[in-house]
Amino acid sequence: MLSADFVIATAVAYVGLLFVLAYLGDRRARTNKRSFLHSPAVYTLSISVYCTSWTFYGAVGNAARSGLEFLTIYLGPTIVFVGWWFVLRRLVRISHNQRITSVADLLSSRFGKSNRLAVLVTCIAVIGIAPYIALQLKAVTSSIQAVAGASEVGRGSLTGIDDVGLAFGVAAGMALFTILFGTRHIDAKEQHHGVVAAIAFEAVVKLTALVAVGVFVVYIGGGFETIFSRAAEMGFAVQASDSFGDRWVTTMILSICAIICLPRQFQVTVVENSNEDHLRVAGWAFPAYMMLMSLFILPIALFGLTTMPAGSNPDMFALTLPMAAGQDGLALFAFIGGFSSATSMIILESIALSIMVSNHIVMPIVLRLTAGQQRSDGQGVTSMVLVARRFSIVLILSLGFFYFFFTRDSDALAPIGLISFAAIAQFFPAVIAALFWRDASLRAATLAIAVGFIVWFWCSFLPSFESVSPAVARLLVDGPWGISWLRPEAMFGLDGLDPLTHAVFWSLTLNVFILIVASLFTSQSALERIQASVFVDVFRRGPVAQGNFMRGSATANDLFFVAERVLGERRAALLFEVEAREVGVDPAMLDPSPDFIGRLERELAGSIGAASAHVMLAKVVSGGHVSLEEVMQMADETQQVIEYSQQLEKTSAELRTTARKLEDANAQLRELDSQKDEFLSQVSHEVRTPMTSIRSFSEILMEQGDLDEWQRQRFVRTIHGESLRLTKLLDEILDLSALERGERAWENAPTDAEAALDRAIAVCDALVRQRGMTLELGQRARPTMVNGEADRLCQVFINLISNAVKYNTAEEPVMRITSIVRSGSYIVDIADNGPGIAKGERKLIFEKFSRGLRGANGDQSGAGLGLAISRQIVARMNGSLELVPGPLAGACFRVRLNVVRS
Amino acid sequence: MPRAKARAPEPRKLASGMLVLTGFGALLLVPPLVYIFNQPISHFGVPQIVIYLFLVWVLLIIGTAVLTHFMPRSDGSEASDDTDDSTEGDS
Numbered sequence: 001m002l003s004a005d006f007v008i009a010t011a012v013a014y015v016g017l018l019f020v021l022a023y024l025g026d027r028r029a030r031t032n033k034r035s036f037l038h039s040p041a042v043y044t045l046s047i048s049v050y051c052t053s054w055t056f057y058g059a060v061g062n063a064a065r066s067g068l069e070f071l072t073i074y075l076g077p078t079i080v081f082v083g084w085w086f087v088l089r090r091l092v093r094i095s096h097n098q099r100i101t102s103v104a105d106l107l108s109s110r111f112g113k114s115n116r117l118a119v120l121v122t123c124i125a126v127i128g129i130a131p132y133i134a135l136q137l138k139a140v141t142s143s144i145q146a147v148a149g150a151s152e153v154g155r156g157s158l159t160g161i162d163d164v165g166l167a168f169g170v171a172a173g174m175a176l177f178t179i180l181f182g183t184r185h186i187d188a189k190e191q192h193h194g195v196v197a198a199i200a201f202e203a204v205v206k207l208t209a210l211v212a213v214g215v216f217v218v219y220i221g222g223g224f225e226t227i228f229s230r231a232a233e234m235g236f237a238v239q240a241s242d243s244f245g246d247r248w249v250t251t252m253i254l255s256i257c258a259i260i261c262l263p264r265q266f267q268v269t270v271v272e273n274s275n276e277d278h279l280r281v282a283g284w285a286f287p288a289y290m291m292l293m294s295l296f297i298l299p300i301a302l303f304g305l306t307t308m309p310a311g312s313n314p315d316m317f318a319l320t321l322p323m324a325a326g327q328d329g330l331a332l333f334a335f336i337g338g339f340s341s342a343t344s345m346i347i348l349e350s351i352a353l354s355i356m357v358s359n360h361i362v363m364p365i366v367l368r369l370t371a372g373q374q375r376s377d378g379q380g381v382t383s384m385v386l387v388a389r390r391f392s393i394v395l396i397l398s399l400g401f402f403y404f405f406f407t408r409d410s411d412a413l414a415p416i417g418l419i420s421f422a423a424i425a426q427f428f429p430a431v432i433a434a435l436f437w438r439d440a441s442l443r444a445a446t447l448a449i450a451v452g453f454i455v456w457f458w459c460s461f462l463p464s465f466e467s468v469s470p471a472v473a474r475l476l477v478d479g480p481w482g483i484s485w486l487r488p489e490a491m492f493g494l495d496g497l498d499p500l501t502h503a504v505f506w507s508l509t510l511n512v513f514i515l516i517v518a519s520l521f522t523s524q525s526a527l528e529r530i531q532a533s534v535f536v537d538v539f540r541r542g543p544v545a546q547g548n549f550m551r552g553s554a555t556a557n558d559l560f561f562v563a564e565r566v567l568g569e570r571r572a573a574l575l576f577e578v579e580a581r582e583v584g585v586d587p588a589m590l591d592p593s594p595d596f597i598g599r600l601e602r603e604l605a606g607s608i609g610a611a612s613a614h615v616m617l618a619k620v621v622s623g624g625h626v627s628l629e630e631v632m633q634m635a636d637e638t639q640q641v642i643e644y645s646q647q648l649e650k651t652s653a654e655l656r657t658t659a660r661k662l663e664d665a666n667a668q669l670r671e672l673d674s675q676k677d678e679f680l681s682q683v684s685h686e687v688r689t690p691m692t693s694i695r696s697f698s699e700i701l702m703e704q705g706d707l708d709e710w711q712r713q714r715f716v717r718t719i720h721g722e723s724l725r726l727t728k729l730l731d732e733i734l735d736l737s738a739l740e741r742g743e744r745a746w747e748n749a750p751t752d753a754e755a756a757l758d759r760a761i762a763v764c765d766a767l768v769r770q771r772g773m774t775l776e777l778g779q780r781a782r783p784t785m786v787n788g789e790a791d792r793l794c795q796v797f798i799n800l801i802s803n804a805v806k807y808n809t810a811e812e813p814v815m816r817i818t819s820i821v822r823s824g825s826y827i828v829d830i831a832d833n834g835p836g837i838a839k840g841e842r843k844l845i846f847e848k849f850s851r852g853l854r855g856a857n858g859d860q861s862g863a864g865l866g867l868a869i870s871r872q873i874v875a876r877m878n879g880s881l882e883l884v885p886g887p888l889a890g891a892c893f894r895v896r897l898n899v900v901r902s
Numbered sequence: 903m904p905r906a907k908a909r910a911p912e913p914r915k916l917a918s919g920m921l922v923l924t925g926f927g928a929l930l931l932v933p934p935l936v937y938i939f940n941q942p943i944s945h946f947g948v949p950q951i952v953i954y955l956f957l958v959w960v961l962l963i964i965g966t967a968v969l970t971h972f973m974p975r976s977d978g979s980e981a982s983d984d985t986d987d988s989t990e991g992d993s
């Protein structure tokens with residue numbers, strides 16, 4: 001027979017073993033970053049802190065009382081882990097990036113680093129978890145009582161101590177243990193490798209213990225078949241038709257919420273996670289663990305129901321069955337298993353809650369109080385945090401103890417746990433909104449959680465005191481002040497639902513409704529929008545984008561002081577040295593960049609929470625938070641899309657411009673093409689006329705041999721003349737096209753233009769005389785140097801003079817040539833008293849093959865290329881050739897060239 | 903893993919597969935589908951509904967393990983991070 005003293009001694013020894021494990025684990029984790037403590041197996045085992053004594057004892061009791069319902073508590077988390085890719089992975093990534101330390105920190109960080117929200121969440125968690133802690137105390141107490149009550153000698157030193165005293169002892173022991181365990185130092189990421197190692201060990205212990213009891217029960221019960229059939233004979237049917245009613249769905253939803261939002265689950269799954277890939281294993285291994293835990297619960301419950309005396313507590317079957325069979329060793333193992341599951345839960349839960357309390361409630365107060373006094377305490381904040389955490393642990397366990405004290409008369413374990421689940425589930429809508437919904441706002445989340453909590457308090461928490469308080473019992477029946485539609489278990493007259501379903505329905509429905517509607521009606525602050533974008537787009541942006549949103553400047557000195565207060569001197573100094581080395585300056589000369597301030601903020605957030613870290617740095621960093629442009633640029637995805645489409649628009653506008661240019665170029669090309677065609681046809685026409693006459697005259701010469709000598713001579717002369725004209729035409733065409741292509745290049749050199757003009761007049765003298773023309777030489781310039789080539793210039797003048805002679809049809813033809821130098825230009829005017837050039841032709845005469853109308857008559861032999869060639873030549877000399885109103889009746893051509901100053 | 907990666911299906915399709923597994927897994931465990939198996943029949947002495955629930959459970963575990971095996975790891979290139987459940991596919 002086991003004695004209570006022996007069992008208690010074993011429990012204390014077991015705790016001692018855990019402590020050693022935690023100590024070794026811490027040391028190992030610190031010295032070796034790749035040890036098995038960082039393996040996915042340990043991670044998965046630590047998550048199974050979810051299976052508390054509620055599982056170990058309560059599930060059996062639950063199965064005995066309400067059949068399969070206990071399974072929902074494990075099926076819900078299975079769903080979450082099967083879908084780890086969607087929610088858990090996101091949570092872990094965000095928390096790593098943002099150094100999230102708790103679920104309160106997560107919500108606070110997402111909703112604009114609001115401390116008020118963090119405080120609300122922390123308070124709800126502390127109150128909501130109290131029943132859960134009470135459940136563990138109750139389970140441990142009951143298990144010790146079960147052992148002690150079974151024998152006459154068993155009570156030993158427990159004689160005279162009742163449940164309450166025992167529970168107090170357990171709570172005090174746990175508080176001490178947790179303080180020793182979890183608050184020895186502050187980790188940069190709030191990771192407690194030693195504790196996790198101990199928790200993993202406990203996970204193995206409780207699983208083996210429960211499986212051992214299960215195998216034993218199946219063995220002595222004669223196998224699954226016998227146990228189930230005997231239970232069926234005695235009327236304990238598993239497949240009751242009401243198993244899958246509203247409670248089934250409710251508890252499933254609650255367990256889904258709990259596995260994500262319970263402070264200790266958040267701690268082990270998200271905060272203690274050292275590698276995102278560990279989730280890959282946990283995704284299937286944790287459901288497998290839960291399935292193994294659940295495998296033997298039904299046989300144990302059914303066998304207990306059929307063999308144990310009526311009225312015995314089904315919660316303790318796992319312990320009392322081996323004892324009834326006389327297996328003391330197994331019973332002791334079962335006790336240690338149950339104790340394991342209770343201790344692991346209490347340790348982690350109170351560590352997680354104490355982090356929340358110290359980061360979100362104590363730290364902001366301390367920071368406010370000690371803001372003035374500085375410099376004196378290097379380690380001040382660090383030790384303050386530790387003290388705050390120790391007090392929080394005591395407070396949390398006391399709350400649990402008081403809840404146990406007030407509700408000690410209710411006998412079942414599972415309903416107590418579900419009350420806690422319902423409280424914690426109030427965070428779930430906000431957490432999901434934080435991860436997936438950009439528009440969820442701070443005010444909406446705060447209001448939704450608060451309302452959900454109030455409804456929970458009224459409908460679920462208060463009624464649990466029914467058995468101890470007559471006032472509460474009266475309230476349940478009549479409602480407050482006799483208002484029946486406010487009765488806690490029948491709000492708005494919704495009667496007939498199971499109380500838990502009722503509470504969960506109203507609290508979660510109102511919670512979600514308010515969260516959505518209020519978000520749509522409120523607006524977000526700049527910081528909220530940034531954080532929303534960082535959370536929602538965590539997989540869309542690179543790791544850079546988690547940057548800093550605190551702009552402005554601060555001296556390295558101030559920053560160092562802040563860092564030193566929180567992180568301790570050594571880590572702060574290290575941080576600054578690393579930064580200084582990266583920038584490449586002396587640590588004393590470090591000029592903190594915005595990036596560095598951002599990194600510092602995250603480091604601080606790892607120790608004191610996002611909101612506190614933000615407040616601390618905001619005091620030191622001067623300058624605005626974020627400018628509107630930065631918000632638009634950095635955070636807003638809408639903005640990104642807009643920018644992208646603007647870029648697209650710009651590109652397409654560019655494309656349009658290019659297309660238009662191409663069209664223009666194409667039109668130009670087509671124009672040139674048609675010009676070329678025209679030119680060719682004109683050339684052909686010009687060539688054809690002399691060719692025709694040459695051909696006809698030569699045919700006459702060939703065919704008619706009786707021509708006299710004189711006629712023959714005349715024909716040959718004509719043929720010769722036409723050939724000359726043809727040659728000249730071809731020469732001119734070649735000359736012009738060469739000039740146009742820039743082939744016939746000559747070096748422009750200072751040339752005496754006046755001399756060239758004189759030479760031209762001399763050459764044309766015979767022509768002028770032959771025509772009987774009067775040449776008036778007007779005012780002449782002195783010898784003037786222009787940039788050009790003498791022969792070419794002379795060619796131009798000859799062309800102009802001969803034109804004036806050829807086209808003059810006046811009775812008394814007169815030509816006047818003048819030249820002057822005016823404002824740096826040498827100007828030659830060649831005028832005649834001919835018919836002039838009709839208005840419509842003035843533009844055309846410089847074109848190829850244009851001869852003017854009067855060119856049709858007379859004996860001129862030009863091809864109409866002269867003026868075009870002249871104009872090209874003058875243009876090559878940087879001058880101009882144009883038609884101007886002249887002093888005589890006819891046309892007046894003006895050549896203008898730049899004078900070279902010597 | 904490199905060999906598995908080489909013939910692995912598209913990550914986004916795998917993610918969709920996981921979504922289906924999660925959704926249908928949840929659907930199989932709640933009314934009305936559980937009603938179908940909640941009959942007073944026993945196999946090997948164990949009620950059918952118990953066998954059904956544990957069978958779904960085991961299949962979910964195996965399904966998750968298999969799908970996860972083909973999922974890209976996070977410690978690889980950053981590109982694997984963009985294979986999100988969302989429709990965004992930038993690099």
